[in-house]
Amino acid sequence: MILCLGVAADPTFTAGLRALRRAGIPFRPVDLPSLAMRGKIRIPLDSPADTVLSLDGESHRVGDFAAIWCRLVEVASAAPTPELAAASAGQTEALARILEFVPLKVMNPPLREASGFTKLLHAVTLGEVGGWQIPATCLTTDPEEALEFVRGCRAGAIFKGASATKTWATVFEPHHESRLPRLVHLPVLFQERIVGPDVRIHVVGDQSFGELIDSPVLDYRTVRGVNDYRTLVVPPEIAEGCARLTGHCRVPLLGVDFKIERATGQWFFLEANSMPCFEGYDERAGGAVSRAIAEWLAGA
Secondary structure (H helix, E strand, O other): OEEEEEOOOOHHHHHHHHHHHHOOOOEEEEEHHHHHHHOEEEOOOOOHHHOEEEEOOEEEEHHHOOEEEEOOOOOHHHOOOHHHHHHHHHHHHHHHHHOOOOOOEEEOOOOOOOHHHEHHHHHHHHHHHHOOEOOOEEEEOOHHHHHHHHHOOOOOEEEEOOEOOOOOOEEOOHHHHHHHHHHHHOOEEEEEOOOOOEEEEEEEOOEEEEEEEEOOOOOHHHOOOOOEEEEEOOOHHHHHHHHHHHHHHOOOEEEEEEEEOOOOOOEEEEEEEOOOOOHHHHHHOOOHHHHHHHHHHHOO
């Protein structure tokens, strides 16, 4: 039996549930907003496995399950009252911490890979583990430094947010120069633009599933119906680097992003997401990613 912790409105969480159902693997889902509104958590500090989640007349002892599938999506900010917001935030924090210590398989322990809280540290650290080059990068609050960096990028530059918050990459254009003085209020990540296709590789345990994405826009996630998606056989050296990455991060599931420079064929590492939204990629791969997730949770 697999304990599934997540949000019923999260399509990635429900994609995982459907994969378990298709595989005939028994599971028990717990909707975290419902738990915050109508349930409770009891955590014996000296015995994490005896943590009990109670909701709607049912109680679930964590140690009675074979594994945990979790996506602790932050929902406290959408709570209708301050009391429910506090309850939701507290429960998320408690679960994130206790999942570091439960004696069973967890996909993924939420606090395990923390470098993503700052994108530059994340890219430099994990790129070195994988043995991959990263694009020339400048993280700054200095307008002059930013302008000098941008002017030195032979193929142009892009910019994006520097924190773990979801961000969209944008091509730096001449009219952006007038906005550079705003940098003094908040650091921004600038990178040399890599012209060529994107690659997303989902790593599940020791398996890698690749997709090549050609898009007419810089950030393929911002458009629909115009991208060209193709299954990609992951080169052995890239797959080996991805395996090193999951070992380093101590998580079984990662979504790893690359750019391939069209002119040279050089791969550039961008980032690795330890809570990837995989359902679209999985559909195009015929369910291969979700099957691997179900198999990992079941111990296959």
